[in-house]
Amino acid sequence: xxxxxxxxxxxxxxxxxxxxxxxxxxxxxxxxxxxxxxxxxxxxxxxxxxxxxxxxxxxxxxxxxxxxxxxxxxxxxxxxxxxxxxxxxxxxxxxxxxxxxxxxxxxxxxxxxxxxxxxxxxxxxxxxxxxxxxxxxxxxxxxxxxxxxxxxxxxxxxxxxxxxxxxxxxxxxxxxxxxxxxxxxxxxxxxxxxxxxxxxxxxxxxxxxxxxxxxxxxxxxxxxxxxxxxxxxxxxxxxxxxxxxxxxxxxxxxxxxxxxxxxxxxxxxxxxxxxxxxxxxxxxxxxxxxxxxxxxxxxxxxxxxxxxxxxxxxxxxxxxxxxxxxxxxxxxxxxxxxxxxxxxxxxxxxxxxxxxxxxxxxxxxxxxxxxxxxxxxxxxxxxxxxxxxxxxxxxxxxxxxxxxxxxxxxxxxxxxxxxxxxxxxxxxxxxxxxxxxxxxxxxxxxxxxxx
Amino acid sequence: xxxxxxxxxxxxxxxxxxxxxxxxxxxxxxxxxxxxxxxxxxxxxxxxxxxxxxxxxxxxxxxxxxxxxxxxxxxxxxxxxxxxxxxxxxxxxxxxxxxxxxxxxxxxxxxxxxxxxxxxxxxxxxxxxxxxxxxxxxxxxxxxxxxxxxxxxxxxxxxxxxxxxxxxxxxxxxxxxxxxxxxxxxxxxxxxxxxxxxxxxxxxxxxxxxxxxxxxxxxxxxxxxxxxxxxxxxxxxxxxxxxxxxxxxxxxxxxxxxxxxxxxxxxx
Numbered sequence: 001x002x003x004x005x006x007x008x009x010x011x012x013x014x015x016x017x018x019x020x021x022x023x024x025x026x027x028x029x030x031x032x033x034x035x036x037x038x039x040x041x042x043x044x045x046x047x048x049x050x051x052x053x054x055x056x057x058x059x060x061x062x063x064x065x066x067x068x069x070x071x072x073x074x075x076x077x078x079x080x081x082x083x084x085x086x087x088x089x090x091x092x093x094x095x096x097x098x099x100x101x102x103x104x105x106x107x108x109x110x111x112x113x114x115x116x117x118x119x120x121x122x123x124x125x126x127x128x129x130x131x132x133x134x135x136x137x138x139x140x141x142x143x144x145x146x147x148x149x150x151x152x153x154x155x156x157x158x159x160x161x162x163x164x165x166x167x168x169x170x171x172x173x174x175x176x177x178x179x180x181x182x183x184x185x186x187x188x189x190x191x192x193x194x195x196x197x198x199x200x201x202x203x204x205x206x207x208x209x210x211x212x213x214x215x216x217x218x219x220x221x222x223x224x225x226x227x228x229x230x231x232x233x234x235x236x237x238x239x240x241x242x243x244x245x246x247x248x249x250x251x252x253x254x255x256x257x258x259x260x261x262x263x264x265x266x267x268x269x270x271x272x273x274x275x276x277x278x279x280x281x282x283x284x285x286x287x288x289x290x291x292x293x294x295x296x297x298x299x300x301x302x303x304x305x306x307x308x309x310x311x312x313x314x315x316x317x318x319x320x321x322x323x324x325x326x327x328x329x330x331x332x333x334x335x336x337x338x339x340x341x342x343x344x345x346x347x348x349x350x351x352x353x354x355x356x357x358x359x360x361x362x363x364x365x366x367x368x369x370x371x372x373x374x375x376x377x378x379x380x381x382x383x384x385x386x387x388x389x390x391x392x393x394x395x396x397x398x399x400x401x402x403x404x405x406x407x408x409x410x411x412x413x414x415x416x417x418x419x420x421x422x423x424x425x426x427x428x429x430x431x432x433x434x435x436x437x438x439x440x441x442x443x444x445x446x447x448x449x450x451x
Numbered sequence: 452x453x454x455x456x457x458x459x460x461x462x463x464x465x466x467x468x469x470x471x472x473x474x475x476x477x478x479x480x481x482x483x484x485x486x487x488x489x490x491x492x493x494x495x496x497x498x499x500x501x502x503x504x505x506x507x508x509x510x511x512x513x514x515x516x517x518x519x520x521x522x523x524x525x526x527x528x529x530x531x532x533x534x535x536x537x538x539x540x541x542x543x544x545x546x547x548x549x550x551x552x553x554x555x556x557x558x559x560x561x562x563x564x565x566x567x568x569x570x571x572x573x574x575x576x577x578x579x580x581x582x583x584x585x586x587x588x589x590x591x592x593x594x595x596x597x598x599x600x601x602x603x604x605x606x607x608x609x610x611x612x613x614x615x616x617x618x619x620x621x622x623x624x625x626x627x628x629x630x631x632x633x634x635x636x637x638x639x640x641x642x643x644x645x646x647x648x649x650x651x652x653x654x655x656x657x658x659x660x661x662x663x664x665x666x667x668x669x670x671x672x673x674x675x676x677x678x679x680x681x682x683x684x685x686x687x688x689x690x691x692x693x694x695x696x697x698x699x700x701x702x703x704x705x706x707x708x709x710x711x712x713x714x715x716x717x718x719x
Binding site for chain 2: 073075079
């Protein structure tokens with residue numbers, strides 16, 4: 001490899017444009033407040049856009065000789081053609097990798113400034129994304145060299161976009177034993193991968209092996225003369241076989257909980273509110289409404305909770321979700337964060353989120369036909385604790401799941417119509433049931449005292 | 452700048468002619484463009500003349516190893532070009548300016564010439580000096596760091612000549628090298644050719660008869676792929692007779708060219 005020629009290609013080829021192909025990844029920096037796992041996860045999904053762009057740039061670069069009319073001149077040079085292509089391929093690869101690395105560094109700096117979480121496999125996931133980007137730009141170059149038409153770059157990009165979109169739309173990633181674990185080998189990752197999960201070592205190795213072998217095969221296809229296309233196919237095939245043997249038996253077994261991400265970070269003084277390790281900035285926003293809700297709960301409930309913790313759950317433990325154990329003295333509040341890692345709820349929404357279900361988390365095992373009744377019970381219990389009328393549903397906001405007022409308000413008034421000691425007793429019974437997540441009709445328990 | 456002489460350059464060559472063709476047939480697509488041509492070229496400047504479609508460019512492309520002969524024999528510096536295997540050593544010793552000189556528009560002149568030097572396997576440590584020397588020789592030193600796309604047509608042609616001589620070739624093939632050059636640049640080009648001629652076989656394909664008369668040691672005339680004339684520029688001029696003769700042309704050489712071509716066509 002000639003450093004002089006490589007430098008020349010970096011300056012004068014489409015290597016810089018290849019770097020711009022990863023621009024969609026820059027948008028994910030806005031998620032840095034939620035930790036690097038979210039950033040990388042979003043970047044993985046952004047491959048649907050980045051890979052077609054990289055393919056187009058590679059195909060454009062590969063048409064340079066045709067565009068420039070240099071085939072006679074370069075075809076009579078003593079140096080084998082693959083030397084030229086290898087330097088161009090290296091420049092394209094470096095363009096993509098450096099641009100993506102810069103974005104990662106910027107995101108990491110933002111994440112570090114807000115104290116967001118850096119799981120170790122942040123590097124592994126980013127290497128997988130890098131390998132896919134490199135594979136895309138080199139595959140584009142191989143296509144552009146083989147089919148040197150003006151329309152090749154846009155057609156190659158469009159084909160890649162359609163292919164990846166179809167994969168995203170039609171791949172079965174439902175939780176459970178159904179989906180094939182090979183889904184992990186597709187560029188956009190299954191949605192199991194979240195801010196509190198890590199790839200298992202097996203799944204990470206399988207994805208890395210497959211993505212790198214695809215990049216190597218695409219590179220060989222681009223520089224190929226004579227027998228090298230067969231070697232490229234061999235490399236891709238060997239990578240696929242190796243990856244398949246590394247994959248877990250079921251799709252959902254490709255991720256595991258990042259137990260360090262869900263460690264609670266709490267305020268040192270009363271009221272005690274806690275956020276997940278990945279969302280340290282939430283504490284400032286949660287303290288006021290969380291404390292107000294704790295006060296209301298302590299005034300209305302026997303054995304009231306004394307702290308609020310950010311809720312979480314993950315299907316990594318299928319068939320049971322991974323979620324905090326219900327505890328009488330802890331409210332597990334379902335809250336949302338924005339890209340900067342701050343609370344995405346208004347103080348009122350936060351207050352209600354803590355008071356929902358009289359300070360209990362939603363149970364994961366509610367049958368679908370009972371969802372509306374369970375939701376109504378949760379809202380009515382919160383309204384009783386806060387002594388406020390149930391809010392109206394907000395299609396675009398946090399309250400989008402709340403049943404309409406003609407359901408919640410009659411139920412709330414029915415509860416208020418009961419004698420006061422009965423109200424206290426039935427709310428306490430409701431709370432016991434919600435903490436135990438037993439399969440009862442909790443709206444009936446709340447309003448009638450029996451399910 | 453004084454160039455170091457490689458011992459190989461002073462070693463006696465194992466071949467009599469730099470270019471030697473016998474019964475050479477080369478096709479341009481499906482058309483026979485060079486038709487049973489016999490040719491022997493040694494060191495010096497050889498002008499290749501002929502009308503459009505005479506087979507000049509096809510012959511140059513065959514010598515440059517772009518096209519493979521379909522019949523006859525063709526040797527360049529002792530390498531048999533009827534078999535296109537292991538051309539690498541030969542290609543290191545050839546300089547080639549195609550008729551349609553393609554280049555990378557985003558490269559600077561220096562970058563492009565250095566890139567071609569790398570492709571011609573000039574030792575890495577020698578590339579910067581070799582590129583500077585080639586650029587100086589074509590008079591583009593003040594444009595060395597300009598992008599190729601900003602050069603005028605004449606400058607691009609000179610850049611093409613610079614890349615062709617970057618490896619100090621033993622055989623230099625120039626297809627229409629003076630196209631786009633102004634009169635001063637053509638004079639400079641002829642002077643450059645003379646400096647190369649001592650130890651190089653230079654083949655200049657052109658339709659400008661006066662360039663051949665002024666710069667070449669001998670002339671080859673092709674028509675419809677066949678050799679029509681081979682001799683010195685003086686022989687060509689002599690064939691044209693006097694100004695009052697029937698042959699058209701402003702100079703004796705042009706009249707000689709016209710006269711020979713007309714005679715050949717009348718015979719054919």
